[in-house]
Amino acid sequence: MVASNPLFSGRMSLRKKFMATVINDIWPEVFFFTLVATMVYLVTSMTHVHLVFNNALLGVLGTVLGLVISFRTSSAYERYQDGRKMWTNVGFQCRNLAQLIWIHVPNERPAKDGQPALNTLEGIIEKKSMINLIQAYAVSVKHYLRGESGAYYQDLYPLISFLPRYSSHGGQTEADMLPLWHASEDGSLHSAPSRIHTGSEPGTLVGGGGRPQPGSRKSSWFSTTGSKSKNHDYVDPEKVLPTIQVHRPLKPARNPPGADIFDYIPFLRVFKIVGKGIKRVFGGRRGNGDEEAGGARRSLMGRKRKPELGDSNVPTEIILFLSGYSAHLVRTASIQPAAAAAVINGINALSDTLSNLERIGNTPLPFAYQAHLRMSLWIYLFFLPFQIESTMSYLTIPGTAFAAFLFLGFLEIGQEIENPFNYDLNDLDLDQFCLTIQRELNEITAHQVSPNPTSYIFSHWNQPFAPADRRSADELVKTGLDGYRHTSVGGAGAGGAGGAGGAGGGDSQPGLMSVQRTLLRAWRDVDEHTRQ
Template sequence: MVAQNPLFHGRWTMKRFNATVINDIWPEVLFFTLIATMVTLVSKMTPHQLVIPSGLLTVLGTVLGLVISFRTSSAYERYQDGRKMWTNIVTVSKNLAMMFWVHVPSERTIEGLSTEKATLQGVIEKKTMINLIQAFSVSVKHFLRGEPGVYYQDLYPLICFLPRYANADGAHAEEDKLPLWSASDDIEKAYKRKEKNPRAAQDTLGHHPQRTVSLPTGHARGETLVDDSKSEASWFRSLSKNGNTAGRSARRKTFDPEKVLPEVDSRHPLKPARNPPVASLYDYIPLLRIFKWVVRTLLRRAKPQHEIDARLKKKKLDQVESNVPMEICLVLSSYTAFLMQQNLLQPSIATGVTNNITSLQDTLSNLERIRNTPLPFAYQAHLRMSLWLYLLFLPFQIYGTFGYITIPGTAFASFLLLGFLEIGQEIENPFNYDLNDLDLDHFCLSIQRELHEITAYTHPDPSTFIFSPWNHPFAPSDRRSAADLIHGPTYSLPHPKDGPEAGLASIRRTLVNSWREVDRETRHT
C-alpha cells in the first residue's frame, strides 16, 4: 500500500502551516534573495561586475551539504530514540499491569473481614496500582514538556490518594511533607507569586479548573487537609458564577478524555492536560523578536541594580525540582516489596515485576537524556554562520553563469539548505506540542485504554471456555468441536484410511495432517 502524501492529505490550517519550516526561514530566504537581486541589478545596470571566482563553490557546497545532512540525521535519530522509548513505556506498562492483575491473587484471608470484603479489598488494591502505572506515563509526558508538579487534570486524580506527610499518624506539619507534594505545592506558590492579577493568572494556568478546589476532610486515615488557596478558589468560583469558565461542559461536545477520570477535590486549580503555547505575532514574523529583545534590554538597563539582583534571586527560588515519575516508581517498588513479604507473589513473577519497574526508570533516564542534551552550541552556531556565509557569497559566484536566474536560484538554494537546517533544530526535542513532535497524549491515552482492557479480564477457569462447542482445536484435519471430542469415545481419526485407530498416536497423526493441509493451502502459487 502506498503511503498517503501528507501535503495533500487532510485540511490545511494555520497550525499545519506552522508545522512546516517556512514561517521560520522566510526572513533569511528573503534576505539572501535581496542580496542576489542587488548583485544581479548592479552587475546588469552598472559597469561594475560583482563576480568572484566559483572555485570554492563546489568544494564548500559539498562539505556543507554533508554537515547539514549529518545535523538532520542526528536530530532524526533523537526523534526515533524518543519513539522507541515510548514504545518501551507502552510495552512495560502492559506487562506490569498483566502481572499485577493476573498473578497477584485477589482472594485473601484478612483478619476481621469476610471473604467477600477481603476479595474486594484485593481487587481495589490491584486496580489502584494499575492506575499508578497509567499515572507514570502521564507524569513522564508532563515531565518531558517542562510542566512540573502534579496538579493537572489527567494526573492528579490518579495519584491524589498517595501519602502527603512522612508522619502519617502524627501531626501534619509542613516540614513533614513528602517531596512529591512539597515540590508541587512550592511550584503552585511560585505561580501565585508571579501573577499579580486574575487575568494574568488565567493566562498562565491556561484554563479554569475543571474540579472543585477545596480538599475533602475526614479521609479514611482521619486526615484533614487545609486549603491554603482560599482567595484563588473564591476567584475561580466567582468566574464560574459569571459564566466565564471555559470548563468541561464546553469540551464535552468534542474531545474530553479527562471526563472518565475520578472527580476529586484539589487544593490548587488543576491545569489542563494539554496546554500548547499560543502562537503569537513573533512566531509568524521572527524579525520582530529583534525589537522585542532591544526593548527588553533597554528596560533592564533602566532598572536599578538592586531590583535586578532581587529578581534573579527570586527566580532561583522559584526553580523547584519535581521528579514525579520517579516517585511513582518508588510506590510501585514498595508495593512489590509488600507482595513479596505477604507471599502474594511468586519469586519468578516478582523478578519480572522488578525488572519491568527498572526498565521504566531506565526509559525515563533515556528520555531525560534526549530532552536535556542538545547538540553543542558551538556546533550549531558555527554551522549556521558557515551556511550564512555560503549563501551570502553564492550570488557573486553564480551570476557569471546564470544571469537573472541568479535571483530564483539563490532563493531556492537558501530555501533548501536553511530548511534542512531548521528541520534538524525542529525535531531535536520531539516532546513538545508541534505537529512535528511525538504525540505523547496519544501514547498516554492508548496506555489508558489498554490498561482498562487488561483489568476487564475476569480470570475464567480454562475448562469453562476450552471444552466448548465453539472451539475446534484440531481443524482443518479434524473439524469436530472440543465438546464432541471430550464427551465422545476414545479419540480416533475422523476418516482413517487404514482402518480405525485410537489413542495418542491418532492425535499425533491428526496434527501432522493439519500441518500438511495448512502448508499446502496457504502457499501462494
C-alpha cells in the first residue's frame, strides 16, 4: 500500500513509482485517442474534408459520464475502506482473543473428566500454541484473499504444522487425511505421508533462520518489497518462526507476479498469444508455467486480472480448532463463564470478519456495468475530437489526450482498488498487517501470566497521588490511613520530601477525608496546568 507520495519520498525506484500510478494501464488507450485527434486535425486542416460534428451533446454526455465514473470510483473506494476496516477487526479480535487466553486461562489445571492434569509449563505451552494458531489465522486469511491455496507457505506452515493430519479413527493414508491437509496437497513434490511426522529423517528445514527451500524462491521482507525502508531493509520475518521439518518445499510468504515487457506495453501480448497458438498447432509445448508465474496478469486488452479467492479455506479450519479449544476449556471448567463467553464471541467475530472479507473479494462490480461504462467512454473519447476541432484547432490534440487521461485514469483507479487484497502497489499491505499482529501477540505473551498487582503497585517508583502528594506508594503504606494527613501548604505537591507534606502543618484531620482532599487537590492542579 502506498501510504505516502511515492514520487517525492525517495524510497521507491523509478519503476516502482511508475507502477504505483495508473499510467502504466491507460497509456495505450490515451495514445490511441491522441492519434485519433491528430488524424482529425490533420485531415481537417490539410484537406477539404471537414471532420466536424455538432457538439450539442458534448456537455451533456460529458457530465453524465463524469457522474457515472465518479460513482464507479466512489463505490470502489468504499470497498477499499471496507477491506481496511475488516483487517482492523482482524487485528483487534486477534489481540483480544490472545489476551483472554493468556490471562484468563490458568496455567495449572487438575485432572478432570478424564483429562490429564497440566503443570505450569504444560499450561503455558498449551496457551502459547493456541496464540500461535491465532497468528496463523491472520496469515492464512492473507493467502486466502490473494488466491494462494493451501497451507504450504514459509510464513504459515511452521505455525500450524503441529495440527493433526489424519482422522483419529483411521489410519495414516491419503483417504484418512483431514480436509485442511488434503486440500493443501496439490500432488507436486509429494512424498510418503509417513515422512510428515518424522523428526529424524533428513528433510527440508523451514523457519528459524529463513533457509531457502529447494525449488522455491527465497522470501525476505527486503527482497519482496523492493523498498529500502530504514526499518525493514534487513528484516527476514521467517527467521522468527519455528524451525520444523517438512516433506516438501514451501512457497514464499510473498509471491507477487513479476513484471515484464508485456506489463509496460500491454498490446504486445497479442503477439505472445498468437505465438502460443502457433506452437499448439504445430505440436509445440502447451505452456511452461508462465501463466502461473504471472504471465496471465492481464487480459488480451491489457486489463489487469485479479486472482480469485483460494479454493482451500484454511482460515475456516483454523477457526474450527480454536472453537474446539474453547469448547475444551468450557467442558473442563478451566475458565470462568464470562471469560469463556468472551473467547467464544471473539472466535465468532473472526469468522464473521472472514465472511465480510470474502464478500469484498469475490463480489466485483457486475460485468455488464463495467463493460457498458467503458464502451460508452471509448465512444465519447473517440468522437470528442470531431466535436471540438472547429473551436480548438491544433489544441484538439492535447485536449483530447488530457480528457482521455482524466476519464480513463479515474476509471482504472476504480478497477484497481475494487479488490484491495493483492500485490498491486495501491492494494492494502496485508503482509504488514500480519507482521503487526505477530508483534502484538508476542508482546502479549512476553508478559507474566496473571501477575500479582501488589508486586508492582506498592513500590517506590509509584506516586499514585501526584501531583498533590508526591510520596511513593510504599511510603504511603508505611504511614497508614490513620496517619495520613492532607496538607494545603503543598510541601509534597511542590516536590519536596513526602513526609513533610503529609505530616506537618495540615488543616485537616488524618484519615480518609485527607486522602479525598488530596485527590481533589490533584484534580485542581491538573486542571490548572493542562488548560491553555
